[in-house]
Amino acid sequence: MADIAQSQSEIAKKINQFLEYLQVERGSSPLTIRDYKHYLVRFANWMDAEGIRMELKDINADVVRSFRAYLTGLPGEGKSQMTRRTQGYHVIALRSFLKWLIKNDYQVLSPEKIELPKVEERQVKFLSGEQVDRLLNAPTLSTIQGKRDKAMLEVLFSTGLRVSELVKLDRDKIDLDRREFGIVGKGGKARVVFLSQRATDWLVKYLNERNDHFKPMFIHHKGNPEPTTPDEKMRLTVRSVQRMVKKYSHKMKLPIEVTPHVMRHSFxxxxxxxxxxxxxxxxxxxxxxxxxxxxxxxVTNKQLREVHEAFHGRGGKD
Incomplete structure (x- = not known):
């Protein structure tokens, strides 16, 4: 997609300023900024292609309606049509942009006049207790890689960490005695994370197998790296953890495609x-x-489930 960085139009300039605001003042993650840029550049490029003047006052209800109609005809990732959820992300980005403009005293279309598209209720995939146990017991514990994978799986289920948070963990930031550590997650939100005793035990077993001084908690174990190898070259990537979870999911023949995020759902x-x-x-x-x-x-309201079993689960018996 074309970059608007060199464009001199009013809209292009304000989009770039908005993205700077997200980075500097809001502390948004690089992924969030990338996505907002993608959606807003698509909107600006569409306006330009349609011959609409690239000025803020030209963003009106009719323009937004036409843009949304344009989105419905675009192909989606691996699908014949862009999903309503992805269309919604474009609208959310545009509404956020307009809110920022109003906050900075620009006279623009009210974001409240742009309705979000209705989307299908998201289905949450999660593992049962028995399935979690099977997955956690999948690694072969005779190798250091197996002990590492076991520790990672235990930590994922024990904490509900996002995979991006997991791979950023450093050894010296985790208090294994107190079984807790602090983390700065999505949107710069800080929180305290607690480890189960079992996850802590497996972290200790994994660390006891290591004879290196690399800072990352989880590293790859390929070859014989020099002690001077930079820490970040040793750190596992998000993709490598995703592949690891998928491998063990297939090994145990679990009924759903397990990802680190499914483990977060399961937590x-x-x-x-x-x-x-x-x-x-x-x-x-x-x-x-x-x-x-x-x-x-x-899927989890315990009280409603118990009420259902007590009053509806009788199968109509008197």
């Missing part, structure tokens, strides 16, 4: 099914908004 589901309150789970997951955590409640 949250396990807590809620055990009776944890949703606000505590929100804090542990590092969700900014409670609405994000509420996607789990339709």
């Amino acid at each position: 949250a589901t396990d807590l809620l099914m055990a009776g944890a309150d949703i606000r505590s789970v929100q804090e542990m997951l590092g969700h900014k908004n409670i609405s994000t955590t509420q996607i789990y409640t339709h």
